[in-house]
Amino acid sequence: MDVYSIKPKKERKFTVRNWILGTAGFIFLVFVIVFWVAPTIRSRSNFGLLGVEAPVIQVDGVKFRDLNKNGLLDVYEDSRQPVERRVDDLLGQMSLDEKAGMMYIPLVAMNKDGSYGEMPDLTNPLTLVHHTNSETVARLRINHLLLYDYAPPSAIARWNDNIQKMAERTRLGIPVTIGANSLNMAVDYPGSNIYMGSVSHWPFPIGMAAARDTALMRTFGEMARQEYLAMGIRLNLNPLADLATEPRWGKVNSTFGEDAVLSAQLVRAYIQGFQGDSVCVNSVACMVKHFPGGGPLENGEDSHFPYGKFQVYPGGQFDYHLIPFKAAFAVNVSRVMPYYSIPQEKGFQKVGFAFNKSIISGLLQERLGFKGIVCTDWNLIEQQKVLGVMPLDPPKSWGVEGLTDLEKTRMIIDAGCDQFGGEDSPELIVELVKKKMISEERINISVRKLxxxxxxxxLFDNPYVSDYSKTDQTVGQKRFVEAGKVAQRKSLVLLKNGLMSGQRILPIRKRLKVYSENIDRAQLAKYGEVTENLEDADLAILKLDAPFEPRNKYLLELYYRQGSLAYSGDERGRLIKIMRTKPTVLCMFLDRPAVIPEIVKESRGFIAQFGIEDGPLLDVVFGVHKPTGKLPFEMPASLEAVEQQKEDTPYDSEQPLFPFGFGLSYEPNSISQK
Known part of the structure; x- marks a missing residue:
C-alpha cells in the first residue's frame, strides 16, 4: 500500500522536471534560432547579392574608381565632369529598384568596434526593430543612413569605411550618406540628442540663443563640422528653425528661442558653419526643420503623439514662423524637414505637413522657391514592430490614418517630398510606379536631387576616412573643447542675485562649506568644502532640471519632457524647505520655461542654464567668469498666464516673472534687456 502510494508521486515529480527542462530547452532553441541562426543565414544571403569591390582605372594619368565595374570610365565616375552631367549619366543607368532605395533614410546600428551591425542585440532594443546593415544596403539598395548607435570616434570612422566598402560592391557602387543628429551637446538628453563623451561639448541651441553670439554660433558649426567629417558623417539633421512661442512644447531646448529675428541670425550662422557658402567636399549638409515651424502646437502638446497633432495660429502669426526658414534658404541649406502636425490655418489642407501639397509644393517650393531636398520626419507610413511582431507607437500619419501604406507613400511623393525618414520600404515606390500611380519621371526628380x-x-570620388589616427586627433581636440566651454559659460543667464551677509551672494568669493545636489563633488571641492549635511553648510547650490510631467502611454513619451511647467507639491515643498534652511543658489536647466515664482522668491541666487558641464557652471558661480547671457524666452508668472497665451505669438505672457532678454551681470544694479 505504501509503495503504490509513493511511486506515482515520484513519477509526477520526474514528469514535471522533464517538462521544465524541455520548456527551457525549447526557449533556448528559439532564442538561438531568432538571435543567431536566422540572422546569420539572412546576413550571408544579403552579402551574396554583392559583387566585387570597384577596380581602380587610370585615364590620362589620373586614377578613378570603376564603380559599375565595366572596365570603362563612365561620366558619373569621372571627377573632372560637371555635377549635372554626372547626375544625368548615373540616373540613366539606375534601375527602378535602385531609384526607390535612394528615397529612404532609415536608422541603422553599428557594433562598438566599427564592424557591421548584423545581429540583434538585447542591450540595444532598436536592433530588434530596424534592418541590419546588409539588409538595408545590399538587399533594399538604400544608401542614406542615420546612425543612432554611437561608439568611439575611430570606430565610427571604421564603420563608415566598412559600409562604404559594402556600397562599393553594389551594382553601381553608389556611396552611402551617413547622417547624425546633435552629437555635441554638453549633457545627455534622450529624445533630443545622444551624448558622446569624446566630442567637444556645447550648450543646447537654446543656450546659444542665450549667448546671443552669431560668430560663436558659426565657430561651433565649423568645429563640429570637422569632427563630423573625421568620423565620416556627412549629413546633420539640424538646425531647428522652430520658434519657442509655446512654452509647454517639449522641444524648446532644441530651438533658438521665441524671437524670429534672433533665431534667423543663428540659423544662418549654424548652416554656414557646417556647409560653408554652399555644399562642397568639405561640407556637412544640413537639414533645417521643422517646416513651416513646429512651435505653435495646440496646448503645447507635441505632434509625435496623437493628442498633439494640431498646429494652431490664434494670433495670426503663421508668416512670423517662416522668418528663420527664409534665412536658411538664403544660405543654401541643402535639405528641409516638415513636421508631423496638421495646420489649423485657412488655405491649407487639413493633413500632416509631409502629406500636405499646399504646404510642400505650394508654400515651400513655389512661393518660397526652395529647390533642395525635402525629407519627411520619422515614421509616417508603417507600423513599427519588435521582431516584426510586437507593435510600437502608431505611425504619425495625422489626417490620413485611414489610408493604406501604399496610398500614404503616394500622397507624400505627390505633395513634393523627396525622401522618407525612418522608413525602409522601397518596394512601395516600385509598386506605385508599376501600377502607374506615380510616374517614374516624378521619381527621377527626387533621385536627381539626392x-x-x-x-x-x-562621396563618389572618396567616401572613406581611412586615417583613423587623424580621427582621434580631430574629434575632441583641445581647441574645440575649450571653445565649447566658452560657449557654455556665455550661455548662463543670471536671473536673481540676492543678499547674503549684506553682500550679493554671487559671485561666491569665500571658501565656504557647500551642500550641493547634482554637482560633481571633485569639481566643487576646487572652490569650497563639500558637505553632505545641509545643516553643516554655509550655503546650498542646487543644479536642477526644470519641472515636467512624466508620461508613459507611448514609448517615445519616455524621451520627451512635456506637460506642466510647475513642480509637484512635494518637490516644491522640498526645495523651499532647503532654501529656508540655508542661503541657496539655484542653477536650473531651463529646457523649457518654468513656472516657479515661489521658488525664485525663496532663493538667494538663480542662474538659468541650458545644458552645461559642472566646470564651466562653477567658474561662473565662483566668479572666475561673469554671466553675460540673456533669456531667449519669457518666464511666465503662473500656469494661468501660460494657458492664456497664444501658441503662435512671441512674448505675450501677462506680466512675466522674467521677460524675454532679461539678464543680470555681477556689477551692481546692472540689468540688460532685449
Missing part, C-alpha cells in the same frame, strides 16, 4: 547632394559632397 544624387546631386552626394556628388557635391564628393
Amino acid at each position: 544624387l546631386r547632394e552626394k556628388f557635391k559632397l564628393g
Whole structure:
C-alpha cells in the first residue's frame, strides 16, 4: 500500500522536471534560432547579392574608381565632369529598384568596434526593430543612413569605411550618406540628442540663443563640422528653425528661442558653419526643420503623439514662423524637414505637413522657391514592430490614418517630398510606379536631387576616412573643447542675485562649506568644502532640471519632457524647505520655461542654464567668469498666464516673472534687456 502510494508521486515529480527542462530547452532553441541562426543565414544571403569591390582605372594619368565595374570610365565616375552631367549619366543607368532605395533614410546600428551591425542585440532594443546593415544596403539598395548607435570616434570612422566598402560592391557602387543628429551637446538628453563623451561639448541651441553670439554660433558649426567629417558623417539633421512661442512644447531646448529675428541670425550662422557658402567636399549638409515651424502646437502638446497633432495660429502669426526658414534658404541649406502636425490655418489642407501639397509644393517650393531636398520626419507610413511582431507607437500619419501604406507613400511623393525618414520600404515606390500611380519621371526628380547632394559632397570620388589616427586627433581636440566651454559659460543667464551677509551672494568669493545636489563633488571641492549635511553648510547650490510631467502611454513619451511647467507639491515643498534652511543658489536647466515664482522668491541666487558641464557652471558661480547671457524666452508668472497665451505669438505672457532678454551681470544694479 505504501509503495503504490509513493511511486506515482515520484513519477509526477520526474514528469514535471522533464517538462521544465524541455520548456527551457525549447526557449533556448528559439532564442538561438531568432538571435543567431536566422540572422546569420539572412546576413550571408544579403552579402551574396554583392559583387566585387570597384577596380581602380587610370585615364590620362589620373586614377578613378570603376564603380559599375565595366572596365570603362563612365561620366558619373569621372571627377573632372560637371555635377549635372554626372547626375544625368548615373540616373540613366539606375534601375527602378535602385531609384526607390535612394528615397529612404532609415536608422541603422553599428557594433562598438566599427564592424557591421548584423545581429540583434538585447542591450540595444532598436536592433530588434530596424534592418541590419546588409539588409538595408545590399538587399533594399538604400544608401542614406542615420546612425543612432554611437561608439568611439575611430570606430565610427571604421564603420563608415566598412559600409562604404559594402556600397562599393553594389551594382553601381553608389556611396552611402551617413547622417547624425546633435552629437555635441554638453549633457545627455534622450529624445533630443545622444551624448558622446569624446566630442567637444556645447550648450543646447537654446543656450546659444542665450549667448546671443552669431560668430560663436558659426565657430561651433565649423568645429563640429570637422569632427563630423573625421568620423565620416556627412549629413546633420539640424538646425531647428522652430520658434519657442509655446512654452509647454517639449522641444524648446532644441530651438533658438521665441524671437524670429534672433533665431534667423543663428540659423544662418549654424548652416554656414557646417556647409560653408554652399555644399562642397568639405561640407556637412544640413537639414533645417521643422517646416513651416513646429512651435505653435495646440496646448503645447507635441505632434509625435496623437493628442498633439494640431498646429494652431490664434494670433495670426503663421508668416512670423517662416522668418528663420527664409534665412536658411538664403544660405543654401541643402535639405528641409516638415513636421508631423496638421495646420489649423485657412488655405491649407487639413493633413500632416509631409502629406500636405499646399504646404510642400505650394508654400515651400513655389512661393518660397526652395529647390533642395525635402525629407519627411520619422515614421509616417508603417507600423513599427519588435521582431516584426510586437507593435510600437502608431505611425504619425495625422489626417490620413485611414489610408493604406501604399496610398500614404503616394500622397507624400505627390505633395513634393523627396525622401522618407525612418522608413525602409522601397518596394512601395516600385509598386506605385508599376501600377502607374506615380510616374517614374516624378521619381527621377527626387533621385536627381539626392544624387546631386552626394556628388557635391564628393562621396563618389572618396567616401572613406581611412586615417583613423587623424580621427582621434580631430574629434575632441583641445581647441574645440575649450571653445565649447566658452560657449557654455556665455550661455548662463543670471536671473536673481540676492543678499547674503549684506553682500550679493554671487559671485561666491569665500571658501565656504557647500551642500550641493547634482554637482560633481571633485569639481566643487576646487572652490569650497563639500558637505553632505545641509545643516553643516554655509550655503546650498542646487543644479536642477526644470519641472515636467512624466508620461508613459507611448514609448517615445519616455524621451520627451512635456506637460506642466510647475513642480509637484512635494518637490516644491522640498526645495523651499532647503532654501529656508540655508542661503541657496539655484542653477536650473531651463529646457523649457518654468513656472516657479515661489521658488525664485525663496532663493538667494538663480542662474538659468541650458545644458552645461559642472566646470564651466562653477567658474561662473565662483566668479572666475561673469554671466553675460540673456533669456531667449519669457518666464511666465503662473500656469494661468501660460494657458492664456497664444501658441503662435512671441512674448505675450501677462506680466512675466522674467521677460524675454532679461539678464543680470555681477556689477551692481546692472540689468540688460532685449
